[in-house]
Amino acid sequence: MEVVAVSLRPEDHQRIPVRTVRTARAACPKGTPAMVIRDRLDVLFEDEEFAGLYPDDGRPGLSPGQLALVSVLQFAENLSDRAAVDAVRTRIDWKYAIGLELEDPGFDHSVLCEFRARLAEQDGAADRLLELMLDRPVEAGLLKAGGRQRTDATHVLAAARTLSRLELVGETLRAALEELAEAAPAWLAPLIEPEWAKRYGRRVEIGKLPGGKAAGTARAEEFGRDGQKILTAAWAADAPPHLRLLPQVEILRQVWVHHYYWDAHGLLRWRDGHALPPASLRFDSPYDTDAHYCVKRDTAWSGYRTHFTETCDEERPELVVHVATTISTVQDIEMTDTIHDNLAERQLLPAEHVVDSGYISPARIERARRVHGITLLGPVVADHSSQAKAHAGFDKAAFTIDWDNEQAICPRGATSVSWTELRMKGNTYLQARFAEADCRSCPDRTRCTSSATRPRSIAVLPGRCMRSRHETGSTSRPRNGRAVTRSAPASRPPFRRTSGPTGCDVPAIAAWPAPTSSTSSPRWPATSPESPTGSTPHPEHDTGPRTSAPCAQPPHELPNITSRVPVLRIGDLTVAVTGADQLHHPVLGR
Numbered sequence: 276m277e278v279v280a281v282s283l284r285p286e287d288h289q290r291i292p293v294r295t296v297r298t299a300r301a302a303c304p305k306g307t308p309a310m311v312i313r314d315r316l317d318v319l320f321e322d323e324e325f326a327g328l329y330p331d332d333g334r335p336g337l338s339p340g341q342l343a344l345v346s347v348l349q350f351a352e353n354l355s356d357r358a359a360v361d362a363v364r365t366r367i368d369w370k371y372a373i374g375l376e377l378e379d380p381g382f383d384h385s386v387l388c389e390f391r392a393r394l395a396e397q398d399g400a401a402d403r404l405l406e407l408m409l410d411r412p413v414e415a416g417l418l419k420a421g422g423r424q425r426t427d428a429t430h431v432l433a434a435a436r437t438l439s440r441l442e443l444v445g446e447t448l449r450a451a452l453e454e455l456a457e458a459a460p461a462w463l464a465p466l467i468e469p470e471w472a473k474r475y476g477r478r479v480e481i482g483k484l485p486g487g488k489a490a491g492t493a494r495a496e497e498f499g500r501d502g503q504k505i506l507t508a509a510w511a512a513d514a515p516p517h518l519r520l521l522p523q524v525e526i527l528r529q530v531w532v533h534h535y536y537w538d539a540h541g542l543l544r545w546r547d548g549h550a551l552p553p554a555s556l557r558f559d560s561p562y563d564t565d566a567h568y569c570v571k572r573d574t575a576w577s578g579y580r581t582h583f584t585e586t587c588d589e590e591r592p593e594l595v596v597h598v599a600t601t602i603s604t605v606q607d608i609e610m611t612d613t614i615h616d617n618l619a620e621r622q623l624l625p626a627e628h629v630v631d632s633g634y635i636s637p638a639r640i641e642r643a644r645r646v647h648g649i650t651l652l653g654p655v656v657a658d659h660s661s662q663a664k665a666h667a668g669f670d671k672a673a674f675t676i677d678w679d680n681e682q683a684i685c686p687r688g689a690t691s692v693s694w695t696e697l698r699m700k701g702n703t704y705l706q707a708r709f710a711e712a713d714c715r716s717c718p719d720r721t722r723c724t725s726s727a728t729r730p731r732s733i734a735v736l737p738g739r740c741m742r743s744r745h746e747t748g749s750t751s752r753p754r755n756g757r758a759v760t761r762s763a764p765a766s767r768p769p770f771r772r773t774s775g776p777t778g779c780d781v782p783a784i785a786a787w788p789a790p791t792s793s794t795s796s797p798r799w800p801a802t803s804p805e806s807p808t809g810s811t812p813h814p815e816h817d818t819g820p821r822t823s824a825p826c827a828q829p830p831h832e833l834p835n836i837t838s839r840v841p842v843l844r845i846g847d848l849t850v851a852v853t854g855a856d857q858l859h860h861p862v863l864g865r
Contacts, residue, residue: 322339420624492858
């Protein structure tokens, strides 16, 4: 198949063809969501914004701005590539939104796949699509800084088969052999053993693998010896150097580092499960090394974690304003500051940011207020001391902190004798310790500590963090024992998890304002006489006077679009095997 290079020839799509406008207005006098988007936001994507995706020379390609809009409309209506291309060719409202002539025949469905590939290959291109999508609502007054936003995370499944450890090492070796057979067949041929054709001739998980621990370990070590033979040959002095740079060969090396070790007799052995590297380093598939296994509460998956931030003000539409995709093992708390910093760069910081307990800590509350002026709202983990759990004795709240003199005062009036700084789980704490003599003679010792000999000590956050925690609002202690900051009924609006931020913003804008039931999540707004879209055409597109419905209540939830999860490579993110390489044979890369 001949590959033809295409270049970008920017076009002006500001004006919709007159016949398209006249026909669309006659056929859809109340407008459709696609028409509403064009009327309210005009041209969403300009061709010049995609100049970096195309070479300077080559055959002129299709308008990337139009392809981007088609991709957004496609996701909003949950269409396949073929169905989306059919809509471009046959639907008048899509031609209106895109700015096409009525006779335009459209394009082949493969163009959409190629366009997405261009976005995925260039770092930051997909994020730029969301930024461009948000620029238009800002200009239209539908989005601005301040107000309230909420953030939550969802898991993204890797587009790879779930493999057992035995299947993983076998399939990793098979993939490396396939790559070597194509890159250096003459070099590989002498290394192939007769039984390898049966063992690695097809995907390992298709074949029958032995059951039982002993038989499984024996087969795993058989895979290990075969893989070690390939690695030894590839790292030999007379081996072509480029073989070590082949992607599947490098993955083979790292997987062998993760799952095998050399014993005292120089034999390659299968690692026990407890001796494996952490999940953030291990691969779950040789075909997607960015996907990792993770467990969050009752959910276990292999893939990624995506954090969505959306506006949730009643007087404006609910728009996704920030998306961050990380490897699955990155914890929510690690993303709080990143989200705030990115929103600050886009000048879309909220006044209040509502999150769940995974994103919040006193240190994050303090930084959000100090650096960005944000009030961070959410449940804060409470005191887990034995006294607090039993609701008896002296918990931390019973002690008075004298910040000026760096002392703690116990309920009996004793003063701490030491004040030291310590680090726990990435946070800085101050530990106040009381004198052993004071605690030993205290009549309330049993209510204060369970230790028979050691004095009481308490760890508190630095003063500014503690003050931020208390100034954020009143706290209540529900039955689950967690202190919830500002536990008003509306403090944490429900979050509708979605998988296409740019596509989700389109129906939210098109539906604004429109009456919405609190128990439903329409993908697109209704266009019946009882529920008109209220579309106001852009002055350049208007062909006559129109009326719009009065403003109604905003939609309560984002459209429920969860069936198509785009799995893209995560930019420059790589998974290293730091430290683990030092445990093994030099051939495997010590």
